[in-house]
Amino acid sequence: MNIYKLDITVRGYELDSYGHVNNAVYLQYLEQARWELMRELKLLDYFTKNGIMVVVTESNIRYMREASLFDELVIESSYEKISPYLVFHHKIRNRQTKLANIRATIKTVLLDKQKKPLELPDFL
Amino acid sequence: MNIYKLDITVRGYELDSYGHVNNAVYLQYLEQARWELMRELKLLDYFTKNGIMVVVTESNIRYMREASLFDELVIESSYEKISPYLVFHHKIRNRQTKLANIRATIKTVLLDKQKKPLELPDFL
Amino acid sequence: MNIYKLDITVRGYELDSYGHVNNAVYLQYLEQARWELMRELKLLDYFTKNGIMVVVTESNIRYMREASLFDELVIESSYEKISPYLVFHHKIRNRQTKLANIRATIKTVLLDKQKKPLELPDFL
């Protein structure tokens, strides 16, 4: 199982009034990790050309440590085919301390233009 | 168990490039539902005065139906004390069709100024 | 010149680490005011059906007073045709105090599917 990595540095506007990264922002980070993963697998062109959407059907996140301005984070992502679901496993950790900020499992499904679920393509 | 309700109308900038409400936006909606619930319970002043933060430690969301621009949504929220956790149950449904968009369970913990977990206050 | 009004209550996740509404969030509020205005004028269907996009080409905002959690704001909007631009004038004020939070001028242009500027339709 390949691990795909994405580096992200916490931005000022991602902090909430508690001065730490807001819980919803992590879902945005994870979404970007999946976009990058799909780009790396050359899936993005294929999906765009065929009007295929990758839609989240379930998200489970455990928040372990808060993140602050300018923290350098690494998002480690992998995926698993549990037909018809494409399930992503993510961990976000601090690049310096190696300590985990969150762990997440995001279940997605591929939808065609009529928003019908698709079988997962073989090349995945 | 009281059900607290919050009405929300989907805004244009909450849509992503798929033209529906982005998965991370629902977490923002749920957060606002909790702020409103805390305001209704007069907890907000108490928390602010005592420097108490309500921090999310786990979020589990099932996405069932997409939402589109100007959809009128109702967020139904309740909470449960599972010491030391304050666990919120949320359902978002369409006000017209009554159909559910998402169901969620959000586990939170109260932290004091030193970011130590607090016992749940009795009056909750 | 008609004034279109939209009520908005400040949400918790719209605050930044300074504890007030972040400067970028006001642009989101203003965008929503324009979506509502276009809906009221029955423009939205027309634009969607014809693949017309309303694209911002210039934004000028003066920030006068900060806004805080649960502040009830009114966005007052009007528009002016300065061909080929559709120029919006917005003011956001506090519903209770009547004091202005921001004033803004947003210049937009209508683009067709090929992203060419369109003349403003007569019925605007």
Next chain:
Amino acid sequence: MNIYKLDITVRGYELDSYGHVNNAVYLQYLEQARWELMRELKLLDYFTKNGIMVVVTESNIRYMREASLFDELVIESSYEKISPYLVFHHKIRNRQTKLANIRATIKTVLLDKQKKPLELPDFL
């Protein structure tokens, strides 16, 4: 006048339903450019220690070209002291094509803990 540079790659969740970077997102990019600039000038610690806030009082943006998923952008920033204002000039351009996406002028003021405007420090 020094030019400070920040690289940013467009993320998927920053696109709106038109499939391009939303107008409000640019203000977020610019805010981050200022945070980075303040960090580079060692201002951040000084401001945090003294409870000084950098608050936007005016923003003027000209949007010239849209940006799309994975576009690699460079934000070029400089500042000017026009007492009591600290005025930032920003340009965002595409790293490959060198073409400008936006130009912006952001006027800010430093506020102390009582939210009174401060004179600009000499070392700026």
